[in-house]
Amino acid sequence: MILAVDLGNYNIKTSEGVIFESRYQEVEKEDFDNELLEIENKFYKMEYGEFENEFNKAKKNYLPNLLYAISKSIDENEIEVDLVLGVPASNLGITSEIKNDIEDKNFKFKVFGQEKKVKINRVATVAEGLSSFYTLKKEERLKDLIILDIGGRTFNVCAFSKGKTLLKFTQPGGMLDLYSMVQENYNKFGNNANIEEIVRLIENGTINCEEEKVRFVKEQINKIKLKISNLNTFKIFVTGGGSLELQQGLRTVLGEINYIPDTIFSNVKGNKMIAELKWGKENE
Known part of the structure; x- marks a missing residue:
């Protein structure tokens, strides 16, 4: 399916109506603590800790927030997605960096003890603000x-x-x-x-x-x-x-x-509309 995700500096939003604070804290796992996101033997407490100061989204460790957003948006344990991301209007040059990181790659992780497998197929980026125009x-x-x-x-x-x-x-x-x-x-x-x-x-x-x-x-x-x-x-x-x-x-x-209209989600909704026009809806 096509999923649009806004990796905002304050909130993460998706075209499925998901929103959560854009922060997490790497922690040590306690024996009975399942309220964590686990990736490659690292444990993250989501929506805790401090907001990041890095402006360039490609230089952030955005993967915990991205995978968490995908898992909250799609209620399946093994999924494939075509991903559309919003980036600052003057920062479209980071597209190649992001694609190198996540396009055509598989990710295995756990969310609150539940195993997840995500295959990210295509990745596209759209300038933030521009996408809202199409709504x-x-x-x-x-x-x-x-x-x-x-x-x-x-x-x-x-x-x-x-x-x-x-x-x-x-x-x-x-x-x-x-x-x-x-x-x-x-x-x-x-x-x-x-x-x-x-x-x-x-x-x-x-x-x-x-x-x-x-x-x-x-x-x-x-x-x-x-x-x-x-x-x-x-x-x-x-x-x-x-x-x-x-x-x-x-x-x-x-x-x-x-x-x-729908101010909070207008960018991700616009991004999904653009992707559907470019890629088609056949994989929905």
Whole structure:
């Protein structure tokens, strides 16, 4: 089957509606501990530990998250998949590295004690943000529009006119960078919170960082305007998990914005649509 996976810096998402935090911790296995992912005699506790700081996805140890995503998306113990991955718009050169790592290869591993076998056949990559374009209605795709895809480490920017791509690029800086700013301010007052704790404190209302969010969005948009000076002449669509958390800041800075339907999963859904057009649906 065709499966689209977004190996995000903050969340992992798949075209099967799976989402989980993009972090894991290598641990020693205890005698009766089956709540682990096991690959080549290494044990990983998923969704624990710290978020990675590496920007280049090909240089990360992404395999635990990828295999975990596949196993959560397909309820079979022995499977073959054609894989579509989203990568930053300015980072498409990593495609060959990723293909060398995983294309036409077999993987054996255990998830929570259950043995799994995965054969990854074909692998393709699509620029993040660009894939969401294909989930829009045809009449929308013919307009002058910009898609801002806000993730953990980046703003991916894709501009279109009459259905054609004008430009696409990646502006470094995403939600994890914002959390780092909040962390620095919070710890000035004698606290010692890491990023994961900062996220929890924001979510439960202990930390109010709306001012930081507006300032962060303004800084990012100003950088984007260096490449697209006439931003206000495009209809602006936003997507990605960060777009929901930054909604107030985006509206303050940009005025009217439009959310791509199914914002969290629009990229992986678009990637699967593209793959089905290129590869066909016969293996579904």
